[in-house]
Amino acid sequence: MTDNVQTIVNTALASAPPAELEPGKFYAFVTPEGGVHKVDLTGDQYKDTPTRKTGTTTVRDAESFLAYWTKHHDDNSEVYADSERLTVTAVLDAHTADGARWSGHRLHLALRETDAWKQWTRGDGQLMKQDEFAEFLEDHLPELLEPSSAEMLEIAQSFQAAVKVDFQSATRLSSGQRQFQYVETATTKAGQKGQLTVPETFVIGLIPFEGSEGYRLTARLRHRIGQDGLRLGYKLERPDEIRKTAFADVVKAIGEQIDTAVMNGQPA
Structure with a gap:
């Protein structure tokens, strides 16, 4: 094609009136440079509604x-x-x-685990200072079923009150409770003996997942008496099985x- 002919073609293309393209179709145009320009109007963005749900x-x-x-x-x-x-x-x-x-x-x-479930399972098997254990019980009174939350609150307060004592031993009673023997170390009561009785096991009610049902779990009291004082905790019975259930x-x-x-x- 001569330069004059190419100039005529380019001028004709440049002066051609704009054409309205219909959505839903595919168009191809020959460019002045001799190539092919494609226009795809078949996509969902050109339609009133998508072709399918995605x-x-x-x-x-x-x-x-x-x-x-x-x-x-x-x-x-x-x-x-x-x-x-x-x-x-x-x-x-x-x-x-x-x-x-x-x-x-x-x-x-x-499914998303509830905060209460995560907190109880996070502390499973961990031993805490007696005041930390008492605070944990107080923070989770709504989940405590047996003994009642009121009884567990009294136990928690007893541990908080017995901070300045030296725990000597722990005995398991026939009733299934654990009795801790201690000696007061406070100046005004130094040498005075006492005891605290707590349940060996307690039952809690937990909802594992948001929107799911609640389940009963048994927690067994754990303790250790050492140089750093009394440490307390609990061990949940088969929490993984409850989660699967x-x-x-x-x-x-x-x-x-x-x-x-x-x-x-x-x-x-």
């Missing part, structure tokens, strides 16, 4: 999971429960028996409200 919605309890599921699932939606990760995942646009689908619209239940109950609550089998595992 994205993962994360919820924190079974009730929210069921609400979203009810709104968006179809007959081919799938649900998976992972007991190790404590998650329930729904693939709302899962593959059908006759063909593939995108599997891009998902619902994810990620709580998750299984969440999965059961979901399974009872949907017509789809809950599979054990994770989606692809």
